[in-house]
Amino acid sequence: MLKNIWYFCREAVKSMARNHLLSLATISTVAICILILGMAVLATLNASHLITRLESDLEIMSYLDKDLTADQASEVKQALEAIPGVESVRFVSREEALQYLQDSFGEDRYNLEETMGKNPLPDGYEIKALDPHQVPVIAQQVEQVAGIERVNYGKEMVNNLFLATKWVRVLSMAFIVLLSLGAIFLIATTIRLAIFSRRKEIYLMKLIGSTDWFVRWPFFIEGILLGTAGSLIAILLLAVGYETLIGSIQSVPFVPVLSNRALLIEVYAGLVMVGALLGVLGTYISLNRFLDV
């Protein structure tokens, strides 16, 4: 078997050298496909990164009855913390709320306290959910707690956000699947040409008594090597491009860019494997027709 592996590898390398133009075409095809695929994956990851950030900013604001005593208020807090799925409950005093409002109106243009004479805002609790998708359910339960006058979690905004994220994820998955299929067929076509130029040899091998697998292996190894080579080129371009992008964007505030090294390396490694797999699948599709002797 070891002798065979050596033979298969030697045949694969010989075939690539012999059809160097075709090999180059296949490598370029894989490189372009993986590059586009990689860009799509990175874009999707960034979109979902952004969505996660938006989602984790989601919180429920509950306002207390104005006549509650401090004891009653802390009872409310305990009741809120007891709701399943609640991550944290934070007290927001009416002064703090006013300050927040004041800040969002901008500094010294209006002085709300002066304008209104007194602070109209109630005390409240800011509630964070463990899972942002549970926000609407938790908000309903918060409304039931005695002592809570009003609950606000931006219902419309939350629902729209969830709908949008669902579509972004579905569409980008569909896009990636379509791209991969396109890549497989491009590679299948290029490898078919390589096989076609050796059909006489394959026919001979089959008539002499080679097994199908003996004929297949060199082509599979060739497919894997070409796929890996192409995807390595693509990853190199992608990584350099993305690093440059991160470098120039990170100085702009409020645009969260995914820059998690470990995750990026995983993505790149995954793409190399996808490249190798595309090579194998492309070979498999092209080869079977020629083995039927």
Added chain:
Amino acid sequence: MLVQFYNVSKVYPKGKALDDISLKIDRGEFVFLMGPSGAGKSTIIKMMFREEEPTRGQIFIAERSLVRMKRSDVPRVRRGMGIVFQDFKLLERKTVYENVAFAMEVVSAPHREIKARVPEVLRMVGLEDKENSFPGELSGGEQQRVGIARALANQPLLLIADEPTGNLDIDTSLEILDLLIDINRKGTTIIMATHDRELVKAARKRVILLDKGKVAADYAPGEYLVC
């Protein structure tokens, strides 16, 4: 019996190629398949190494049925045969040595065996000094000798030659015939398809005459001379 055909018919979409053929070939025989083009010679040969399957009937090679044989069992049957083609089918980018070694490599023969066997068969066909030549540098007769050497490399029980002299002049054809007769004398069964009467007469071997997909006559060795 090495080869047995029982009531074999083959129908292609464009018509009948073989019509209820039965024949037996024993171990050690030398048999010519004769007949005009389209008589069914090629179809019989393709069925023997199972490139084609019969529409009806049974075929046995060395007591093994080729009909409804599993795809994975086909290589083992083929390893017991050597095939010689009219157009040689040599790999142009390989040397003579590599072309012969190729037949052994693709059936995973051990390296040491290949190194010993290839010069041996090249000596048998008289090409021991052409090991490093490429097919393009050889004459037609020499190329066919390489083809024969390749067919012999795996020590087949049965050598099937499909119009092996079809592309060669008469003198070269006779040389190739002599070589095949010599190989047969050493024990290999040979089935040779041809439409060259002179060659067949010179050989004085068994002749199966095919016509329109049927066996028209089966001459014992020497009998064909009278035709």
